[in-house]
Amino acid sequence: QVQLVESGGGSVQAGGSLRLSCVVSGSTYSPNCMGWFRQAPGKERERVAAIYTGGAKTSYADSVKGRFTISQDNPKNTIYLQMTSLKPEDTAMYYCAADPAYGGDLYGCWRWSYWGQGTQVTVSS
Numbered sequence: 001q002v003q004l005v006e007s008g009g010g011s012v013q014a015g016g017s018l019r020l021s022c023v024v025s026g027s028t029y030s031p032n033c034m035g036w037f038r039q040a041p042g043k044e045r046e047r048v049a050a051i052y053t054g055g056a057k058t059s060y061a062d063s064v065k066g067r068f069t070i071s072q073d074n075p076k077n078t079i080y081l082q083m084t085s086l087k088p089e090d091t092a093m094y095y096c097a098a099d100p101a102y103g104g105d106l107y108g109c110w111r112w113s114y115w116g117q118g119t120q121v122t123v124s125s
Contacts, residue, residue, distance in 0.1 A: 001026045002024065002025075002026045002027045002031075002098065002113075002114045003024070003025045003026045003114075003116075004022055004023070004024055004096045004097070004098060004114055004115060004116035005022065005023050005025070005096075005116060005117070006020060006021065006022050006094065006095070006096045006116045006117065006118060006119040007020070007021050007022075007023075007119060008020040008021050008119060009094060009119030009120045009121045010120075010121070010122070011122040011123075011124065012086055012121075012122075012123055012124070013123070013124050013125075014086060014087055014088055014123055014124065014125050015085060015086065016086050016123070017082070017083060017084045017085075017086065018083045018086065018121060019080055019081065019082045019083070020036065020080065020081040020083070020094055020096075020119060020121075021078055021079075021080055022034070022036075022078065022079050022080075022081075022096030022116060023076070023077060023078050024077040024078070024098060025077065027077075029100070030053050030074055030077060031053065031098035031099055031100050031114070032052060032053055032054050032099070032100055032101065032102035032109075033050060033051070033052055033053070033098065033099045033100075033101065033102055033108075033109035033111075033112075034050070034051055034053060034072065034079045034096070034097070034098045035047060035048070035049060035050035035051065035070070035096070035097050035098075035109060035112065036048045036049045036050075036070060036079075036081045036094055036095070036096060036097070037094070037095045037097055037112075038090075038092035038093065038094045038095070038121075039092055039093050039095070040091060040092040040093075043092075045095075046061060046063075046092075047061060048060070048061050048064055048068060048081070048094070049061070049064065049068055049069075049070035049081060050070065050108070050109040051070045051071070051072055051079060051109075052102055052108065052109060053072055053074065053079075054102065056072065057108070058070050059108060059109070063089075064083075064090075067083065067084050067085045067086075068081060068082065068083050068084070069081070069082040070082075079096065081094070083121070086121075086123045087123060088123050088124065088125045089123075090121060090123050091121060091122050091123050092120075092121060093118040093119070093120050093121075094118060094119050094120075094121050095115055095116055095117075095118045096115070096116040097112040097114060097115050097116070098112070098113070098114045099111045099112050099113045099114065100113075101113075
């Protein structure tokens with residue numbers, strides 16, 4: 001049973017930084033795709049960032065490009081989301097997700113079978 005456990009959320013003022021961590025356990029292999037999603041109250045879930053662990057290819061939502069960085073530590077089965085220049089609109093529950101499937105250069109990370117419980121990020125103005 002694959003389990004994802006997030007940590008690192010909290011409350012910061014606008015302009016501040018946070019680093020989220022997600023540890024994968026229960027798998028005999030590293031998922032090819034790992035990512036971060038977020039959902040604010042009353043809004044749809046948004047994919048924030050994703051990484052193809054086999055080649056360290058990354059992708060970002062336009063809303064976070066240049067401010068957030070996704071990275072991996074394969075020996076630790078861990079991914080990170082470094083968030084800088086945080087804005088109040090970044091306030092949301094952040095979820096880690098993973099999947100063994102990778103759709104290559106055309107489709108990238110397109111399926112998310114495993115999810116964490118989420119960690120809350122609150123940015124005050």
